[in-house]
Amino acid sequence: MDYGAFITSLLTSFAIFCLLVLVYTVLSRWPMNYNIYYCSRILSGSGPPLLPPRSRFVWNPFAWIKEAFVATDVQLAETAGLDATIYINFFSTALEIFGYSALFCIPVLIPIAVTSHQNERELQINPNNTYEPIDNLAIGNVEPGSSKLWAFLIGVYWVSFVTYYVLVKNYKHMIDLRTSEQAHEKACVQQFSCLVRDIPKPPRGMTRVQQVDTFFKKLHPDSYEKCMVVTNHKKLSEMWSKLESAKKSLVHVESQFDLSKSPTFPEGNRPTHKTGLFGLWGQKVDSIDFYNEQIKELAPQVATEQCRTLEEEQKAAAFVFFNNRRAAAEASQVVHAPYAMQWQVFPAPEPRELVWENLAKPLYERMVRETIIYIVVFFTVVFYMIPIAFISSLTTLNNLVKLVPFIKAIVDYPPLNTVLQAYLPQLALIVFLALLPGLLMLLSRHEGIPSQSLMVRATSGKYFYFVVFNVFIGVTLFGTIFSSLDGFKELLNSRKLSVSNVVTLFGNKLPPNATYFITFVALQFFVGYGLELSRLVPLTIYHLKRKYLCKTEKEVEEAWAPGPLTYETLVPNDMLIVTITLCYSVISPIILIFGLLYFGIGWLVLRNQALKVYVPSFESGGRMWPHIHSRILASLFVAQITMIGYFGIKKFPYTVLVIFLPFITIGFTLICKMNYYPSFQVTSLAIASEVVTQSPSLSAIINAYTPACLQSEADKSEDNDRFEDARSNVSSRTDSGINFSPGGSGQESA
């Protein structure tokens, strides 16, 4: 990529960003768009900002920035949940890492690079070795074996230790955030519950419920309350969804009917539809009658199926409930049975995020599934490399012209040429990547993971592998080979395609690749965050839907429902930027500025969105943090390995000093895992023992863990005897004198 294209790319990205921010500031002030720009506020009841009359004139386009800036972590956690807070704290972590790194790398390393002359010298030796002015800011311009490389070696140490320091500081902060949530005097339902999996076959003449009850009553005589065996309610769930959808359709057609009535036409049009595919074929029926009929038919079927499910579909997993959160925290950490793979007890996930069909999957099945899926993921990661490399080589303008000569006339128009040259390779890449998360999410679901948050993390992990291997390594290596087709052909012809030759090629092309990645990062943050902030796509969809489809209030609400932040794609993409920036932070320190911009703008935009837009559909208690933490360290590890290789190529005799760094990183990772990770995996006893003043009632806890399709109308109001089949009897415990009231759990009042 030449220098002009690089600058054009940056400038157009910036222009698009400014435009989108402007669009946002204008659109977000129109009340008809409030549902899109302030959805979280509307849902929580605090509503959009009420503008005082005079402010209509004194229009401050940066009000949202100020608002996003001043919000504290506590406010964020209250409004957007702990998961979002921790995700946004990841941005400040990255900012700190890059900020402190820049303190050394930019004022020290760039002047050293600029005052060197390697690029010039190589041009004199071989006129093919062209370079751009920006390449002079990188390590590539330093003479091999020169003692100037000491500064870069110190740079690697600086970046590494800055990263360790910032990570420790932030891990502690994250633990504080999580602790204040977990030790809150208002306890939540999952703190009293554990998930038991891999229950062995019940002994003859004993039901599952009796088996679980007997086992836990013996092992936790003072604290165990009740259990609820997990059922396979797939069939019931389908019937129930059908019923619910019929109910919804009925409301829709009734409201349609009401709307068709007007003073001039008071009897209205009774809506009709065809029963065939998509309502396009088949018999024409009166919709209101049809849905009424359907509901009348389905309701008793659902009730029968509910009974059958509770009786016959009990599986080898259960939720057990305790009378205080200390006991539940303790139980979830203890080996219960002599063969530890039986009766495995886990902290219960939040009820909303349960993946019911996976809860009762046997351990061996889970292991086989995991293995198969990891093999599939491995092949996906490895073999996507080939098409990505192919596409990113095709979509450089020069190659396109070579392949499709007749477009030459169009692209020769200079401004168009520059823009295309800047964006083509990146656009292909971004489109390509957008296809993957769905597939990976599906794969993760089939691993047998019990909770959605874990599924999100599993997907994010797989996507991260993919992104690092394919985008980072793939683009660097294959982009290099394809861009210098001569070199590639030469290697092939002279049969010199050995490891060391590829390494040398790779090393020589690393600094020029920095330019490519800077454009990539800039495109990501300027265009990506512009789109994110302006929400043009959801806005358009919402207005279209409201105009043509929505008939009821509920349907309008669904049309603007913001949904949660999609961490499974956000995190790996952010991590890719972290990886790229860390890897190039010493090779081409100018990238740090773009890394800072990415995370700075991201921090601001996402705080705004978290405060005003997105509504989490479940809370995992910030368990994304250890995932992010270990991946930052993995990126650092890759960066250190890259630097070892690069110093080797630069024939620097003290390269050996860098070899300690990967080991330090491994040691640091292990210590963090030992010291901090357990707090995210389980609840420590010190935190679980904090005083509780407000705890949910047992029936509230049980209701929360009863799947919607098993909840009868009666059940929603109070305990119901019908469910005793799959739940243990509570009366035996209420006699025991243990106080289980909302005013305080038994343990604390004793």
Place this chain on the structure above:
Amino acid sequence: MDYGAFITSLLTSFAIFCLLVLVYTVLSRWPMNYNIYYCSRILSGSGPPLLPPRSRFVWNPFAWIKEAFVATDVQLAETAGLDATIYINFFSTALEIFGYSALFCIPVLIPIAVTSHQNERELQINPNNTYEPIDNLAIGNVEPGSSKLWAFLIGVYWVSFVTYYVLVKNYKHMIDLRTSEQAHEKACVQQFSCLVRDIPKPPRGMTRVQQVDTFFKKLHPDSYEKCMVVTNHKKLSEMWSKLESAKKSLVHVESQFDLSKSPTFPEGNRPTHKTGLFGLWGQKVDSIDFYNEQIKELAPQVATEQCRTLEEEQKAAAFVFFNNRRAAAEASQVVHAPYAMQWQVFPAPEPRELVWENLAKPLYERMVRETIIYIVVFFTVVFYMIPIAFISSLTTLNNLVKLVPFIKAIVDYPPLNTVLQAYLPQLALIVFLALLPGLLMLLSRHEGIPSQSLMVRATSGKYFYFVVFNVFIGVTLFGTIFSSLDGFKELLNSRKLSVSNVVTLFGNKLPPNATYFITFVALQFFVGYGLELSRLVPLTIYHLKRKYLCKTEKEVEEAWAPGPLTYETLVPNDMLIVTITLCYSVISPIILIFGLLYFGIGWLVLRNQALKVYVPSFESGGRMWPHIHSRILASLFVAQITMIGYFGIKKFPYTVLVIFLPFITIGFTLICKMNYYPSFQVTSLAIASEVVTQSPSLSAIINAYTPACLQSEADKSEDNDRFEDARSNVSSRTDSGINFSPGGSGQESA
């Protein structure tokens, strides 16, 4: 080694074994030797077998075999402890693995090898390729690429799956053994205790004891009883040992004085000694007066130091005691603090096996020490290879003659030549290996390990690495190179010392090496177990000591005290035999017979010794088993990798089918670790919740965990107020109404 030497070696080994067994049967019947051959029985009070008068004539030399054979695991566990029982069960595990393996390998693979002609053919091509008749029984005689190799491939699968099956079966058996001990209705002191390490600095104005007390009272309000802070009593311990040794010397000289009195010389000789080095120099003093003086001087000093230690030397570790074993088991598995590296709670080791100086070492120090020691061990393992290879090449007779020509005259005498040729290389090796365990034990102690049993396992692990790398790989590879100096020189001269050439050399020499290892195994079991059974060395030392040194009853007792089994050297040596046998089980199946003999004779001899001789100095609850289990799997893994390499060398096109096996082994290892290992690491709640009918009193538990030098005379009889400094106050708990009596713990009686 030629065939004659091999047979001679076997025969002489067998002759020595028979002789030693004969010596044992004779000597063990002499009452003066009972202290050596029946020590464990004498100590436990059951005494040596009382021989009925007539049996003096009907002398049955195989009585001990019958006795060893019929003892059950329960009897063994009662007499020799769980650790010894599990160690002996390791022998039956190995016997089962080799027995089932032999069922296929010997009747199928040996005939296939014998009917092939590769060795003959190679001899025709190159007369230098000599071979021995025994080599015809091995895979080396099968033609490369032949379809006969299918049988050997099936053999590898057979051996692998037999190993998996036997390991699962025996792991379950070991868990049953351990469970019956842990769930015993008679509870022992360590079941009520936990070891807490890495306690953070106490807050200002709080003592350690108060800090630990406050923390645990809050987190375990119903079950926590008392704590005892670990002190640094190194100085006290030295003074106390001096005092104890003075007391012992006083008894010795007094008894010496009494013995010197005789009817003819009633006043006796008052013993005297010199105060200088070894009693050889310095002032001559009256011994009785001297030691009396010394005791009078030291006793008050020790008392003062006791007080000072308890007050000032409290460290960041403590023992905490609970009122029921369920609570202690639970506490030892739970994360207590938000930063999990603080307040780490472990199951308490048995009091006798505590390594006091390591208990309070901070975690970071332990990690640094571990790292350093692993680096040291790594270099030991790698660089011992060179001297071992050197020595084993020197000590072949031919090389010796080359180096020291003048011994040629001696060794040319044929019988001597044969014997020397058979034993020389192995003897050097065995002597070499005997030097190492001490060093490794010292290294392990400096890792900061809290209990002796763990130290034994750490040493055994290091020794196993050493033995596998150096003896197994070292002898095979370097022995090959040195034995064919021509081949070695050729490789060096032609600069062909590449990996693939070494692999080919290695592969070609593998089957002939089997002969070497068979001799090695035979020497180990015939001579080793013969010496073990006859106990000639301890017998000689005992009789010499009794005659010349011992003056008091106690000193005589110390002279024959048998000590425990030294697992740190026994286990790795047995594991080496397992590794060798597994690796050669398909290459040269005849080795299975020798493996069976080693573990068969070992099983018998060690059962005899465990029942009659050794007295364990502590019990770890059989925690050696997971260590052995994972190393058997590591051996299997090495064997599978060896076979992949060997099939590759044999140009067998279906080698790819063996590649699955190492992965299956890894998977199997992980499953065993998940399913069975936790039961050995902690006590599962199901077991800890079993009914206890007899439990030690709190003061008995505390006394057991008080180091000997801190126990005052008064303390031994009842609780003492002087120790309140380092122990929490018990009275606050006795008011709480929780019953803590020997008749049953509070939990069970509630």
